[in-house]
Amino acid sequence: MSDVHPLVERPPRSVVAVVGVLLVVAPLVLPSFQTYLLTEVLALALFATGFNLLYGYTGLLSFGHAMFFGTAGYTVGIFMRDVAPGLGLGGATPLVGFLIAGVLGVLVAVAVAVPVGYLSVRLEEIYFAMITLSFSMALYVLAIQNYLGLTNGSDGFSVILGTATLGGFDLALYDRVTYYYLTLLVVAPAMYLLWRIVRSPFGLVSEAIRENAERTGALGVGVRTHRWAAFVVSALFTGVAGVLIAPLHGSLSPGANLHWSISAEPVIITVFGGPYTFIGPTIGAFFFEYIRWGITQFPVLEAHWQLIFGTLILGIVLFAPRGVSGFVSWVVSRATGGESA
Amino acid sequence: MTTVLETESLRRQFGDLVAVDDVSVAIDSTEITSIIGPNGAGKTTFYSLLTGALEPTDGRVFITDANNERDELTGRPTHEIARCGLSRAYQINNSFPGMSVLDNLRVARIAATGRSKELRTRYRDDTGLTESAREVLQMMNLMDVAETTVSNLSHGDKRKVEIALSLATDPTVVLLDEPTAGMNPSESADMVELIKDIDETTETTFVLTEHDIDMVLDISDRILVLHQGRLIADGPPATVMDDEAVTTAYLGEQP
Amino acid sequence: MTAGLPIQEILTGLSIGSRLFLVALGLSLIFGVLGVLNFAHGAFYMVGAYATASIVGAVGGNFWVAAVGAALTVGLLGAVVEFGLIRRIYDRNELDQLILTFALVLIISDLTRTIWGSGTQTVETPAAFAGNVPVLGVSFPAYRLFVIVVAFLAMGVFWYVLTRTYVGQLVRATSSDRDMAALLGVDVPRLYTGVFAVGSVLAGLGGALTTPIQSFTPALGDQVIINAFVVVVIGGLGSFTGAFVGAMLIGLFQSFGVLVATGVNQLLPFLAMILVLIFRPEGLFGGEEL
Numbered sequence: 014m015s016d017v018h019p020l021v022e023r024p025p026r027s028v029v030a031v032v033g034v035l036l037v038v039a040p041l042v043l044p045s046f047q048t049y050l051l052t053e054v055l056a057l058a059l060f061a062t063g064f065n066l067l068y069g070y071t072g073l074l075s076f077g078h079a080m081f082f083g084t085a086g087y088t089v090g091i092f093m094r095d096v097a098p099g100l101g102l103g104g105a106t107p108l109v110g111f112l113i114a115g116v117l118g119v120l121v122a123v124a125v126a127v128p129v130g131y132l133s134v135r136l137e138e139i140y141f142a143m144i145t146l147s148f149s150m151a152l153y154v155l156a157i158q159n160y161l162g163l164t165n166g167s168d169g170f171s172v173i174l175g176t177a178t179l180g181g182f183d184l185a186l187y188d189r190v191t192y193y194y195l196t197l198l199v200v201a202p203a204m205y206l207l208w209r210i211v212r213s214p215f216g217l218v219s220e221a222i223r224e225n226a227e228r229t230g231a232l233g234v235g236v237r238t239h240r241w242a243a244f245v246v247s248a249l250f251t252g253v254a255g256v257l258i259a260p261l262h263g264s265l266s267p268g269a270n271l272h273w274s275i276s277a278e279p280v281i282i283t284v285f286g287g288p289y290t291f292i293g294p295t296i297g298a299f300f301f302e303y304i305r306w307g308i309t310q311f312p313v314l315e316a317h318w319q320l321i322f323g324t325l326i327l328g329i330v331l332f333a334p335r336g337v338s339g340f341v342s343w344v345v346s347r348a349t350g351g352e353s354a
Numbered sequence: 355m356t357t358v359l360e361t362e363s364l365r366r367q368f369g370d371l372v373a374v375d376d377v378s379v380a381i382d383s384t385e386i387t388s389i390i391g392p393n394g395a396g397k398t399t400f401y402s403l404l405t406g407a408l409e410p411t412d413g414r415v416f417i418t419d420a421n422n423e424r425d426e427l428t429g430r431p432t433h434e435i436a437r438c439g440l441s442r443a444y445q446i447n448n449s450f451p452g453m454s455v456l457d458n459l460r461v462a463r464i465a466a467t468g469r470s471k472e473l474r475t476r477y478r479d480d481t482g483l484t485e486s487a488r489e490v491l492q493m494m495n496l497m498d499v500a501e502t503t504v505s506n507l508s509h510g511d512k513r514k515v516e517i518a519l520s521l522a523t524d525p526t527v528v529l530l531d532e533p534t535a536g537m538n539p540s541e542s543a544d545m546v547e548l549i550k551d552i553d554e555t556t557e558t559t560f561v562l563t564e565h566d567i568d569m570v571l572d573i574s575d576r577i578l579v580l581h582q583g584r585l586i587a588d589g590p591p592a593t594v595m596d597d598e599a600v601t602t603a604y605l606g607e608q609p
Numbered sequence: 610m611t612a613g614l615p616i617q618e619i620l621t622g623l624s625i626g627s628r629l630f631l632v633a634l635g636l637s638l639i640f641g642v643l644g645v646l647n648f649a650h651g652a653f654y655m656v657g658a659y660a661t662a663s664i665v666g667a668v669g670g671n672f673w674v675a676a677v678g679a680a681l682t683v684g685l686l687g688a689v690v691e692f693g694l695i696r697r698i699y700d701r702n703e704l705d706q707l708i709l710t711f712a713l714v715l716i717i718s719d720l721t722r723t724i725w726g727s728g729t730q731t732v733e734t735p736a737a738f739a740g741n742v743p744v745l746g747v748s749f750p751a752y753r754l755f756v757i758v759v760a761f762l763a764m765g766v767f768w769y770v771l772t773r774t775y776v777g778q779l780v781r782a783t784s785s786d787r788d789m790a791a792l793l794g795v796d797v798p799r800l801y802t803g804v805f806a807v808g809s810v811l812a813g814l815g816g817a818l819t820t821p822i823q824s825f826t827p828a829l830g831d832q833v834i835i836n837a838f839v840v841v842v843i844g845g846l847g848s849f850t851g852a853f854v855g856a857m858l859i860g861l862f863q864s865f866g867v868l869v870a871t872g873v874n875q876l877l878p879f880l881a882m883i884l885v886l887i888f889r890p891e892g893l894f895g896g897e898e899l
Contacts, residue, residue, distance in 0.1 A: 074704045132887055138703050139646055143842050144886040150835065151879040158872035214464040214472040214483075221461040224450035231405065231448075232465040232523055233436035239470060273835070277711065284708055317723070323715030330709045331697060 017290050018342040018349075024292065036197060040190045049261070052193045054302045055200045056257040057282060061294035062207050063250030064279035069288030070211060071243045072223030073134070076142040076276050077149030081248040083271035084125050084152065085118035085255035090172040090265045091163055092117055104178025107186055111174055115199075115256040122252025123245060125152075130244035134237055137226075149276055156267040169266025172259045187260070196257050203253055204295075210246065211291055219243050251279075281322065284329055287336025296337050357418060358383035358559050359404070359440070359527045364413035366396075366403055366583075373399040375583035376413070381527065381561060385575035386553055389563045392604055395580040397563040398445065401529050405442050406432040419526050420557060436465075439526030443517045445535055445563075451505040455496055455515055458504060459487035462522035487522070493552060494518040510541045517545075521558065530562040534569060542566065546573055571595070579603065616747045618864045624753040626860025627760030628822070631815030632833060633840040633852040634763065635808035641847030642784040642804045645695060646703065648710035651834025652717040653809050657683045657816025658825050659721055662730045672735035676817035680810045687809025691802050699801075714830065722827045732820035756818050763811075764853050771849070780804060784847070839878045843885045845892025854893060 036055075040048040060082060067073050089111070097110030133144045159166040174186035185191055210216050221229045222236055230236045259265055269275065278301075279294070286297025308314040308321060333340050359381040366374040374396045381387050389397050402408040404415055406427065415427040419439050427435050450458050460477055463486045464470055477483060491497050494514045499507060504515055513533065520528050533549065534542040546569055553560050564570050570577065570591075577594040579587035581603040587594045594600055636650045647653075660679035661672075668674045690713065698706050738752035771777035783790040783800055791797045816833075819825070840859050844851025859878050866874025885892060 074707070132883075136886060136890055139707070139846070140842075140886055140890050142704075142707065143838060144883060146835075146838070147879040147882040147886070151876060151883070154872060154875045154879065158876075209476070210473055212476040212478065214469045214475065214477050214480075217457065217461055217477045218464055218470040220453065220457075221450050224452050225448060228444075228448050228450070228519070229461070229465070230431075230433045231407075231436055231442060232462050232519065233433050234465045234470045235431075235433050242471065274831075280708065280711075317719050319715040320719035320723075323712045323719065326712035327694070327709065327716070330705055330712065331694070334701075334705060 017339070018345045020345050020349075021290055021292070021338055021342040033201075036201075040193045045189050048189045048193050050302055050306055052189070052196045052261055053258070054298050055193075055196050056254045056261065057278070057302060058295040058298040059200050059203055059257070060251055060254035061279040061282040061286070061298055062204060062291070063247050063254065065283050065288055065294045066207060066210065066219075066250070067243055067247040068280075068283060069293065070216060070223065071219040071240060072226070073240060073244070074138075074142050074280070075133075075145040075244075075247075076273060076280070077129075077145030077147070078247075078251050078279055079271050079273065079275035080125055080129070080145075080149040080152050081122040081251040082255035082258070082275060083149075083156070083265075083267075085122040085252035086172075086259035086265055086270050087156070087164060088118040088121040089114040089256050089259045090170060093172055093174070093260075094170065106177070107175040108177035108179070108184065111186065111260070115253075118256040118259075119249060119252040122248050122255065126245045126248030130241045130248070134240040134244060146273060146276070149271065150273060153267050153271040153273070156271050164265075164267070167267055169264055169269070171264045173263065174260045192261065196261075199253060199257060203250060207250060208291060215239075215242075281326060283336070284326055285336055287338035287340075289335055290338040290342065293336055293338040300337065355380075356383045357381065359418075359561070360416050361404070362414045362416075364400070364403055364415065365411050366399055366408060367411045372583050374403060374410075377580070377583075377585045378413075379578060379585065379588065381559060382576065383526075383557075383559045386549070386560045386562070386573055387576045387578060388570045388574040389561065389578045389580060390565075390567070390570055391580035394582075395603075396583040397580055398531060399583075400580065401442060401531060401563070404435075404529060405440060406430055406435040417526060436523065436525075437468075440529070441520045441523055441525035441527070442529045443520035443531060443533065445531040447512045447516045449504050449512070449515050449519055452503065454501050454503055455491065455507070455518075456484070456487055456500040458515055459490050459518060459522050460484070462490075462519050463487050466523035490518050490522045493521070494548065509536055510538075513537065513541075513545070521552065521556075525558055527559045527561060530560065532563055532565065534564070534566060542569060549573060615865070616745045617749070618868065619861065620744065620747070620749050620753070620757070622861035622864030623757050623760075623857060624822075624860065625863050626857035627757045628815055628819045629833075629836055629840055629859060630760045630853055630856035631763060631818070632812045633837045633844070633856050634767065634849060635811035635815075636837050637841045637844070637847055637849060637852045638811070639805055639808040640841070642780055643695070643699070643801055644703075645699075645706050646710070646846075647695075647805075647808070648707055648834060649690070649713035649717060650808070650812050650837055651832070652714050652721075652830040653683050653687060653812035654816035654819075654833045654837075655721060655825070655827065655830035656686060656717065657813030658820050658829060659725050659730065659816075660813070661817040661820050662732050663725070665732055670733070672732070672821070675732075676814065679817040680814040683813025683816070684806045684810035687812075688802055688806040690809075691805035695805065696798070696801070714834070718827055718830060721830075725827075727827055729824045729826050730820075731824045734821040752821055756822070759818065760853075760856075764849070767849055836878065839882045841892075842882050843892060845895025848892060848894040851892050851894030 039051055043051065064075065064078050067075055092114035093110060097106060097114065100106050100110055102109050129148050133141055136144055156164040157167045177184045177186060218229065218234055218239060222239060226236050262269065282297035282301045283294045285300050286295065287293030305318065308318045314321065329336060357380045361377055361379050364374055364377045377400065389400070391397055399408065403410050409429055416424055417427055417438050417440055418424045425438050427438060427440065450461065460483055463483055491500055494517065496511065496514055496518060499511055504512060507515065517530065517533060534545050537545065549560060550573060552558065574591055576589065577591055578585060579594060579600050586599045586603060587597045632650055632654045636647060639645055639647050657679045660682045661675045664675035664678045665672060694709065698709055734752045738755050740751055741748040742751045742754060744754060771781060779795055779800060783795055783797060787797055836859060840855040841852055843858065844855025862877040862881065863874045866877050
């Protein structure tokens, strides 16, 4: 959207660099639990930004993104549980196993997205939301029913990463600091790739489809195919987030990975942060995670987290529909006297 | 005469209502052609049949490009027809309102050059793309508002963006639907001059529908008259305006 | 089983469908007229159930008073919600509306838990319909039969009101062209509030009537809304015949699905929704006027 203030749409390199340094240094100064939270923020930011490629940038609201998040996570879990122990790569097994599992997880998410996307992009608006919801819930039911005996039903199972021994050096993958850096090493390039996609001709045409799908078609673009491509790309990055979260939480279950309430998370996060800027979802992820944590600090509030989140979302939809980043953009525009929406 | 766009017995029915009735025309690439007719005559439906927005009940549509290759357009999806060189500007502004004028045109240029799947480059930094987009802006006198969001433009400028989009894909034929709709006399006059200019300087063939008869007489080399879906007159302005059938259509039966 | 026809399963299916029908009818009505897909409709259903449980205790066990009272309470809740919140977002895109009503789900769920706690609630079957009755050769709970009758009655009443009364005409006119209706003098804002309230009453009534049949917790709203979505999508958003047929279909799926294998009853509705969306996205009865 062009009436987002340039400072918010394309933050200057210096800002990005400072944030980068902070992210690298953070676990060295933060308590262990805060490092855990920050890791989750990174994964959620990726989840939401991947989701927003489809929503904010292409105009399609999916209510079923848990299906990519969850299937990727489950693939990692199943692989680590059933296949990795037999890999026989010596000390490197935990690490290599996880990497293979991760790649497989993303591939599975993409494999789900291709046919689901093909069928779903024939629909728009509410119907698109409904069909993505149904696909996702169908998978949820299958997981609960322990289809093929893989998922252990509604109880789920644990995902444990071990310690890799590389050249005499022990790397405890389950260690929070180690896992944080692992996550950062994955999320940073992934976010960069998403950034490049959004700035590419593909990304601009996606926005055009959001603005006016009919006209985009009339200009010669195959809209349905484009939407399908955006769907699959969105699913890919969501799958990466799912891969990262599974070991972080240490367990998988249909309720925590495939249920529609998980599909709702990137929606809430994106609404908070603002769907029409690139960093909106990331800002939303920060807000979401730290408000959620903040609430747990006060039992009174924790009992009412739904009320708090519900009210926040209500407030944003009614009074700040562009989310936090939209609001910041507005403030910056006013402050600098530039062109504003 | 070089035929660039032709229809053969084009027909469109909605149940019992025949909106376009057996229309056969051959548009000449050297002429500016106008389509006129009383309200409900079928002009917009005719356009929709050409661009693939509607499927014909019967009949065929062909386009001939600069290389003299004749392509059948009948029944093909809209985006394919657009890629064959047929473009349309809409009566109601149909652009990308949340994006800047320049970005609007970038989209058209990306579509025209088949780069919509490209992920590698950055569209802002692509000088070739930006230049070709600016060229269209220049042609339409929109340079001043290049970075303005379309929804913030004046009506006249929005119309210009609408037409700019239809021209930006380097079309063989462009169908303008009431290009001066909602404009004041001075803006309309500007638009007429603009169309004449572009017609002279580019290869694009212009077809337009209009209600403003003065404008039509000023700009057209040839006029087609539609009435109740049928083509009732086809010729140079002088001939058509003298045609009794045309007068009857507009004014009703003369006693 | 009698003569090869699984009467028991059919009746059970119709009973499930009947409860779903009331909430789906409300959802469809609101979407058809206002164009808003009310995510919170399941929450309204849930409030209807909880309100019934409370009022029953307060009025000395009279179920009927409680049910009607609960339905009206939810109707009032709906009117307030429409007036205060929904009204502000009619001109926004459907996705904003979905998100707003989703926020309402969170808020209402929380308040429900706060007021009534998270334990399981039950309500006694009203004495008039306690026990079983013989129906078509099987012994079937009288109350469930009653609920089926209510559903058919509701369908009949709605059909009558919409096609044969002046109010019905107004509603249909406004749903097909809001601006025209306003120009013709219809007080559109008031009509909208009224329709939303009626839709909410239906949800509340559905919730109220369900209480003797199943025990419930604050998770009820979430369960119901998903099923309601499935029903209205399959039947056709905005179509009442569709809501009826869709609800009965889903009820029958649930009833028969258990026989095939566990979990099939939960899977079938989603598969059905997917198939409908692929082959006939407007729904089985969509595209036809109401």
